[in-house]
Amino acid sequence: MDGVSPLERYLERCEGQFKDDLSASPQLFTPMSPYDVDLPIQTTEDVWGSQLNQPKDLSTDFSVDLSFLPDITQDDKEQNLSEDGYEKQKELDGSISRNEDSGIIVDESSLSYSGATQSSPEASGTCPPLIPMTPMTPVTPASESSGIVPQLQNIVSTVNLACKLDLKNIALHARNAEYNPKRFAAVIMRIREPRTTALIFSSGKMVCTGAKSEEQSRLAARKYARVVQKLGFPAKFLDFKIQNMVGSCDVRFPIRLEGLVLTHQQFSSYEPELFPGLIYRMVKPRIVLLIFVSGKVVLTGAKERSEIYEAFENIYPILKGFKKPS
Amino acid sequence: MSSTVASPMSTLASSSSGRKSTSFTPELQSMMFSLGDARRPLHETAVLVEDIVHTQLINLLQQAAEVSQLRGARVISAEDLLFLMRKDKKKLRRLLKYMFFRDYKSKIVKGIEEDDLLEDKFNSSNTNKRQKLAQDFLNSIDQTGELLAMFEDDEIDDVKQERMERAERQTRMMDSVQYAEFCESRQLSFSKKASKFRDWLDCSSMEIKPNAVAMEILAYLAYETVAQLVDLALLVKQDMAPKAGDPFSHAISATFIQYHNSAESTAACGIEAQSDAIQPSHIREAIRRYGHKIGPLSPFTSAYRRNGMTFLAC
Numbered sequence: 224m225d226g227v228s229p230l231e232r233y234l235e236r237c238e239g240q241f242k243d244d245l246s247a248s249p250q251l252f253t254p255m256s257p258y259d260v261d262l263p264i265q266t267t268e269d270v271w272g273s274q275l276n277q278p279k280d281l282s283t284d285f286s287v288d289l290s291f292l293p294d295i296t297q298d299d300k301e302q303n304l305s306e307d308g309y310e311k312q313k314e315l316d317g318s319i320s321r322n323e324d325s326g327i328i329v330d331e332s333s334l335s336y337s338g339a340t341q342s343s344p345e346a347s348g349t350c351p352p353l354i355p356m357t358p359m360t361p362v363t364p365a366s367e368s369s370g371i372v373p374q375l376q377n378i379v380s381t382v383n384l385a386c387k388l389d390l391k392n393i394a395l396h397a398r399n400a401e402y403n404p405k406r407f408a409a410v411i412m413r414i415r416e417p418r419t420t421a422l423i424f425s426s427g428k429m430v431c432t433g434a435k436s437e438e439q440s441r442l443a444a445r446k447y448a449r450v451v452q453k454l455g456f457p458a459k460f461l462d463f464k465i466q467n468m469v470g471s472c473d474v475r476f477p478i479r480l481e482g483l484v485l486t487h488q489q490f491s492s493y494e495p496e497l498f499p500g501l502i503y504r505m506v507k508p509r510i511v512l513l514i515f516v517s518g519k520v521v522l523t524g525a526k527e528r529s530e531i532y533e534a535f536e537n538i539y540p541i542l543k544g545f546k547k548p549s
Numbered sequence: 550m551s552s553t554v555a556s557p558m559s560t561l562a563s564s565s566s567g568r569k570s571t572s573f574t575p576e577l578q579s580m581m582f583s584l585g586d587a588r589r590p591l592h593e594t595a596v597l598v599e600d601i602v603h604t605q606l607i608n609l610l611q612q613a614a615e616v617s618q619l620r621g622a623r624v625i626s627a628e629d630l631l632f633l634m635r636k637d638k639k640k641l642r643r644l645l646k647y648m649f650f651r652d653y654k655s656k657i658v659k660g661i662e663e664d665d666l667l668e669d670k671f672n673s674s675n676t677n678k679r680q681k682l683a684q685d686f687l688n689s690i691d692q693t694g695e696l697l698a699m700f701e702d703d704e705i706d707d708v709k710q711e712r713m714e715r716a717e718r719q720t721r722m723m724d725s726v727q728y729a730e731f732c733e734s735r736q737l738s739f740s741k742k743a744s745k746f747r748d749w750l751d752c753s754s755m756e757i758k759p760n761a762v763a764m765e766i767l768a769y770l771a772y773e774t775v776a777q778l779v780d781l782a783l784l785v786k787q788d789m790a791p792k793a794g795d796p797f798s799h800a801i802s803a804t805f806i807q808y809h810n811s812a813e814s815t816a817a818c819g820i821e822a823q824s825d826a827i828q829p830s831h832i833r834e835a836i837r838r839y840g841h842k843i844g845p846l847s848p849f850t851s852a853y854r855r856n857g858m859t860f861l862a863c
Contacts, residue, residue, distance in 0.1 A: 481716040496738030516732045
């Protein structure tokens with residue numbers, strides 16, 4: 224591609240910047256809610272990891288200085304992290320960038336319950352002893368609740384780059400970009416870290432899918448924005464919003480769906496000829512659950528992580544009632 | 550006139566000899582099990598059910614083709630089938646609910662499967678397409694407003710309710726393995742084997758062919774016919790079971806006794822084994838009762854009855 228050599232020059236320049244960033248950032252943290260824990264520091268950690276392990280390509284570039292992107296409100300908060308929790312996260316996320324997706328599962332579960340046991344194998348020796356994180360949902364210690372935490376599988380988010388884009392230009396100069404105007408009026412771009420796909424429209428709006436956590440989705444969106452910026456468009460990062468979150472888990476016992484559909488008629492639809500799962504529309508929180516005979520449950524339609532956890536805690540006792548005895 | 554379907558075994562024999570290579574008999578046996586029949590439905594019953602469903606669907610297709618021609622269209626579309634069903638509100642509502650559920654399910658599954666997300670963007674016009682189609686069409690033919698009222702209507706569908714309750718009762722006593730089998734049987738449908746279904750209906754030899762949505766509806770109607778037959782046959786079976794203290798047990802209809810005796814095996818144990826499953830005689834009795842016109846105005850209630858075919862599904 225054309226931009227390779229100027230790109231490499233740019234990357235060399237950026238490397239010098241890294242060190243500054245890393246040393247500067249720790250001062251910015253102050254305690255905050257556990258959710259946003261796996262964050263921005265993650266970005267620089269991420270880049271370290273990726274710089275060392277992956278061949279230089281367009282994507283590693285961006286994490287460098289994302290601060291230029293004026294992000295309304297949330298940005299400042301993200302710079303703040305809780306003390307110990309953050310330390311752990313840094314290690315975890317460092318390991319995440321090295322071990323693709325597997326580390327992420329541990330990440331999620333450790334967020335809501337005291338993940339001390341789980342995170343120790345993942346974290347390297349430098350990780351300080353962990354304190355239990357405050358749970359997302361306001362309640363019940365693990366023993367009273369189901370003890371099962373739904374894992375996030377996919378997050379769909381949108382952001383407004385606030386400038387008109389020339390899709391053809393983008394498709395020609397960016398790596399991993401597809402553009403087929405006859406089929407669909409957007410550029411499809413993919414990055415490897417975090418592994419996501421983005422649809423970029425000429426109006427400047429962008430949809431980012433495939434991330435496994437809120438922060439990864441945000442990070443990925445910023446990387447895409449950086450790509451667009453590097454191609455010469457005055458891209459901003461406005462109105463980042465998570466549109467949908469999908470989680471899944473396994474209750475580990477077979478469920479008698481016929482019973483469930485009969486007693487919860489107003490909420491459930493079950494047409495096994497069409498779809499093997501029961502579709503349960505929970506009202507509060509407004510989540511759609513797909514419940515399968517095998518005991519697997521998929522939750523979708525959430526705008527926040529807590530909704531997924533709450534929905535699962537609501538449905539678990541109901542499912543237990545329809546456990547199929549073997 | 551309605552005897553074309555309720556005819557005795559002679560026509561059954563002749564039509565099954567003329568049967569093409571595709572046969573849904575094993576699938577039908579599983580389907581009947583999932584709808585409430587015994588663990589292993591009888592082969593003869595399944596053959597009879599297949600024959601009935603086949604005949605009814607062919608007739609339905611022909612009538613739909615006529616309607617299509619009236620419209621001047623080149624394919625049979627969903628509108629034609631909806632038009633044929635306009636007289637029976639309950640069944641029409643059930644069909645509409647099915648179509649909406651199909652739309653809804655596609656929407657949700659797309660949101661979950663990331664790979665499908667892109668396809669979804671490409672085909673974003675398809676969300677709720679069946680619902681829109683149905684709504685537009687019913688809007689155009691609705692004279693009195695009662696058809697459109699169906700969309701807002703939230704009444705419980707009694708037949709569906711009964712089926713759900715029956716399934717619940719059936720599964721309560723099953724263990725894990727049996728239940729897994731039951732679930733697999735429930736997932737069988739004509740729409741899963743679309744090409745076999747098309748061959749079975751001999752669509753290729755027709756002048757006007759049904760389009761994709763019409764095929765979906767036909768698969769649904771075939772399934773509904775089987776379900777109705779099982780519902781009615783179970784009712785007949787229940788009626789025929791001798792109940793202690795039932796004052797009318799001596800007044801069982803003559804036709805039933807005739808068929809029942811001819812189908813019965815002589816061995817006593819054979820009777821035991823067969824008594825659980827639905828017999829062909831039950832099915833025939835159900836059809837006979839269904840086609841029986843009762844009441845002063847019944848000959849004039851449905852236009853399509855003029856052709857002598859009382860459709861189970863619509």
